[in-house]
Amino acid sequence: MRGEIVVETRNLSMHFGGVKAVDRVNFNLWENELRCLIGPNGAGKSTFFKCLTGQLTPTAGDVVIRDFTATGRQPHEVARLGVGIKTQVPSVFDGLSVEENVWLSARKWHNAARAKSLTRDTLERLQLGDIRGLQVGLLAHGQRQWVELGMVVAAEPWLVLLDEPAAGMTHEETERTAELIREINRTATMIVVEHDMQFIRMISSRVTVFHEGQILIEDTMDVITADPRVREVYLGHRHP
Amino acid sequence: MTWGRENRWRVAVVLIGLAFTLFAPGVLQLFTIINLTTAIALAILALSLALIWGYGGILCFGQTAFFGIGAYAYTIAAINFGGSTWAVLVAVLAAAAFAAIIGYFVFYGRVSDVYMAVITLTVTLILYNLLRRTSGPEYKIGSALLGGFNGITSPPLNLPWAPYSMLFPQHVFYVAMIALIAAYVFSAWLVQTHFGRVSVAVRENELRAELLGYDIRFYKLALFTIGGALAGLGGIFFANGVGRVTPDMFNLYSSALAIIWVIVGGRGTLVGPVLGSFALFYLIGWLGTQNTVNINLVLGIILIIFVLVVPRGLLPTLVRWWDAGRDRRAMQRRELKLRRRRGTRAAEATHEG
Numbered sequence: 001m002r003g004e005i006v007v008e009t010r011n012l013s014m015h016f017g018g019v020k021a022v023d024r025v026n027f028n029l030w031e032n033e034l035r036c037l038i039g040p041n042g043a044g045k046s047t048f049f050k051c052l053t054g055q056l057t058p059t060a061g062d063v064v065i066r067d068f069t070a071t072g073r074q075p076h077e078v079a080r081l082g083v084g085i086k087t088q089v090p091s092v093f094d095g096l097s098v099e100e101n102v103w104l105s106a107r108k109w110h111n112a113a114r115a116k117s118l119t120r121d122t123l124e125r126l127q128l129g130d131i132r133g134l135q136v137g138l139l140a141h142g143q144r145q146w147v148e149l150g151m152v153v154a155a156e157p158w159l160v161l162l163d164e165p166a167a168g169m170t171h172e173e174t175e176r177t178a179e180l181i182r183e184i185n186r187t188a189t190m191i192v193v194e195h196d197m198q199f200i201r202m203i204s205s206r207v208t209v210f211h212e213g214q215i216l217i218e219d220t221m222d223v224i225t226a227d228p229r230v231r232e233v234y235l236g237h238r239h240p
Numbered sequence: 241m242t243w244g245r246e247n248r249w250r251v252a253v254v255l256i257g258l259a260f261t262l263f264a265p266g267v268l269q270l271f272t273i274i275n276l277t278t279a280i281a282l283a284i285l286a287l288s289l290a291l292i293w294g295y296g297g298i299l300c301f302g303q304t305a306f307f308g309i310g311a312y313a314y315t316i317a318a319i320n321f322g323g324s325t326w327a328v329l330v331a332v333l334a335a336a337a338f339a340a341i342i343g344y345f346v347f348y349g350r351v352s353d354v355y356m357a358v359i360t361l362t363v364t365l366i367l368y369n370l371l372r373r374t375s376g377p378e379y380k381i382g383s384a385l386l387g388g389f390n391g392i393t394s395p396p397l398n399l400p401w402a403p404y405s406m407l408f409p410q411h412v413f414y415v416a417m418i419a420l421i422a423a424y425v426f427s428a429w430l431v432q433t434h435f436g437r438v439s440v441a442v443r444e445n446e447l448r449a450e451l452l453g454y455d456i457r458f459y460k461l462a463l464f465t466i467g468g469a470l471a472g473l474g475g476i477f478f479a480n481g482v483g484r485v486t487p488d489m490f491n492l493y494s495s496a497l498a499i500i501w502v503i504v505g506g507r508g509t510l511v512g513p514v515l516g517s518f519a520l521f522y523l524i525g526w527l528g529t530q531n532t533v534n535i536n537l538v539l540g541i542i543l544i545i546f547v548l549v550v551p552r553g554l555l556p557t558l559v560r561w562w563d564a565g566r567d568r569r570a571m572q573r574r575e576l577k578l579r580r581r582r583g584t585r586a587a588e589a590t591h592e593g
Contacts, residue, residue: 053451079453091451093444104441107434108453151452 003031006159006189007052012061014047021047023213024061034185036200037193039210040234045193046088048210049163052191053085054078065159084157084188088164090144094137098128098147101136105151122154126180142173149177153184160190166199178202197225209233250428253511254421261417265410274409278481279521280416284423284474286501286517287510291427292467294507295436297443298460299353302360303498305367306468308489310335310475312371315394315485320382323403324395332472339468343461350457361495368490391486394479416477420514423470427510430466439463493536500539504546506553516554 007029014022022044029035037045050056052063054075063070070078079085093101102122107115123129126146131139136147145165152160165181166174174196181192181203194200200207200221207224209216211233217224224230265273289303313334317327342363346356375388384392397412399405407415430436442449442456449456479485488494497520505516520539527535550557 055447074455075447075450076453076455079451085451087447087451091445091448093441093448095444096441100437100441104437104449105452107437112434151448155452 005029006031006066007191008064009048009052010062010064012048012051012063013059014044014051014056015059020213022051022058025213025215027208027215029189029191031189032185034181034190034192034203034205036203036205036207037191037210038195038197038200038207039216041195043210043233044213045210046163047213049088049161049191049193052078053083053161055087079155082155082158084152084155084160086145086148086152086160086162086165088167088193090141090148092136092144092147092151094135096136097133098136098139098150099123099132101147102128102150102154106154109155118154118156122150126150126153142169145169145177146173149180153180156187158188160184160188162190163193164195165192166194166196174199175202197221250425254425257417257421257424261414261421264417265413270409273413274481275525276481277409277413277416277477279518280413280420281474281477281481282501282521283514283517284420284477285471285498286505286513287420287423287427288467288470288474289498289502290505290507290510290513291430291470292463293502294509294513295431295443296439296460296463296467297353298464298467299357300360300464300467301357301499302362302364302495303467303471304490304494305360305364306335306339306471307475307478307494307498308364308367308485309338310472311394311479311485311489312392312475313472314476314479315392316381316384318395319384319392323401324397325400325403328397328476331476332469335472335475336465336469339471340461340465343464343468347457347460347464361492364490364495365492368487368492371487371490389487391484391488393484394482396480396483397476412477412480416480419473419477423473424510424514427470431510435459435462497539500543502553503543504554506555506557509553509555512553512555 005028007027009025009027012022012025012027013020025044025048027048037048039045047056051058052065052070054070054073054077057072061071065078065081065083068081070081075085093104096104099119103115103119106118106122109115110118123132126149128143128146128150131143136144139147145168149162149165152162162181166177169177178199181190184190185203192200192203192205204221206219207221208218209224209230216229216233217227219227264276268276285303285307288306289300292298292300292303310331314324314327314331317330318324321327342360345351346359351359371386371391372389374386375390377385379386379388386392395406397407397415399407431440438449438454439459441452442454442459446456449459475485475489478489498517501516501520502513503516504520505512505514520542523538524535527533527538546553552560
């Protein structure tokens with residue numbers, strides 16, 4: 001099932017002064033894959049994510065998306081490759097309506113008529129139809145997350161990068177999000193950064209574990225949970 | 241739908257503006273009409289700032305720089321060309337080009353919002369000091385002497401391609417009013433387009449706009465340049481209303497005043513700052529004749545009151561009150577109907593019983 005490599009990092013490093021947030025990471029993502037990045041706080045997964053999306057310019061190394069060298073590019077250049085991005089803290093247009101938020105995403109890629117129908121479909125698909133007219137800034141955290149997911153979906157990206165999509169959601173919302181992610185994965189390759197093991201089990205994918213800026217292990221969830229090193233970094237059994 | 245309502249509101253604004261244009265010269269004295277032309281020029285400046293700050297979120301503390309450049313460029317070009325036809329175009333283009341140059345460095349250099357305000361303010365003050373020092377015969381562009389502190393006498397507008405048919409003050413008033421209405425219609429149209437909606441999105445959240453694939457630098461630069469062009473257009477009418485251009489157009493007082501109009505009128509609306517500019521123009525004029533209080537003191541107090549008590553500005557607050565009142569009235573009507581129905585039902589019940 002492994003096709004083409006669509007995201008590749010070569011010796012990617014991001015240092016902040018003396019702190020090696022990401023250190024010489026070689027990472028490959030194959031087409032149609034759904035990959036989760038996990039790791040304890042400070043493991044470097046969010047920094048790695050920001051290097052992929054152009055929000056940070058890496059200290060060294062390269063990010064290649066398909067044939068495009070994305071290293072040090074502007075975020076909009078990465079997005080224009082057809083990459084949908086959801087940030088860790090919901091990044092939405094707070095002063096605008098739910099509908100306007102989604103429309104702004106759809107209209108970037110489609111003409112006015114198609115954008116309109118795509119916005120309507122997306123709102124329906126994410127069950128945001130009833131609150132379409134409300135200002136996003138007034139919504140609950142979980143709903144704001146969904147508006148952001150709606151913006152990602154409305155762009156119909158082929159590569160989707162999600163940073164903690166289920167953070168701060170109720171159990172029911174988390175389940176719906178997992179379902180949505182599986183659905184998006186039918187048409188798009190995905191990277192999901194997440195802490196929540198429960199959630200990763202729900203979307204059942206291949207997992208890359210980050211630890212101290214490097215990749216510790218890369219395998220299925222079952223192998224990873226059985227691995228003593230992973231337990232060690234998560235539970236801190238290094239000094240018994 | 242809100243769009244429908246907003247458009248109806250816009251049509252109403254245009255109709256009121258047209259009615260004012262038609263009837264004002266018949267009712268008002270010539271002096272007032274000439275004075276109004278200056279007020280209209282300032283209103284166009286207010287509109288340009290309403291567009292880039294209120295909609296685009298670009299806090300430009302030196303919008304008067306483009307206004308002044310428009311006025312100077314108009315005057316210098318009209319003197320050199322011996323007519324205003326091309327001078328009008330030169331004024332708008334010069335202001336737009338100047339805005340584009342500053343905007344390019346600020347936006348493509350990713351200078352933050354606060355510095356944007358500082359840089360634009362500095363630029364206008366540099367122009368102020370520069371032009372003040374241009375007295376003397378050696379400072380001239382073509383046949384136009386810059387005149388230092390005293391500035392340059394501006395030739396009035398003439399009919400297109402007829403330099404000897406100069407417009408009378410009331411005709412300049414008509415042209416200025418039509419320019420203001422046209423600038424308003426253009427701005428109102430612009431904020432509804434895809435471009436305008438993205439500009440608002442950039443104001444709301446730059447990162448998100450970028451992550452959707454929009455090049456925010458381009459959107460800010462384009463909007464800023466359009467704002468510069470509009471301010472330059474206003475400058476033309478200022479030169480006509482006052483009859484001269486002076487370095488004072490670039491001073492700190494004028495720059496601050498433009499910001500106050502927008503704060504008082506309401507950010508995020510186009511009509512609010514225009515009304516704010518008219519109101520303050522007449523307030524300042526009236527206070528000037530009274531000679532009892534310091535004008536700057538009054539302006540300062542107005543600014544403080546608005547920032548603390550009416551931070552949204554006059555127009556958005558009034559609209560809000562109106563909406564709240566309408567909702568309350570609707571609720572009362574509904575309650576009344578309900579009570580009446582309950583009343584009849586009770587009456588029926590007693591009847592049956």
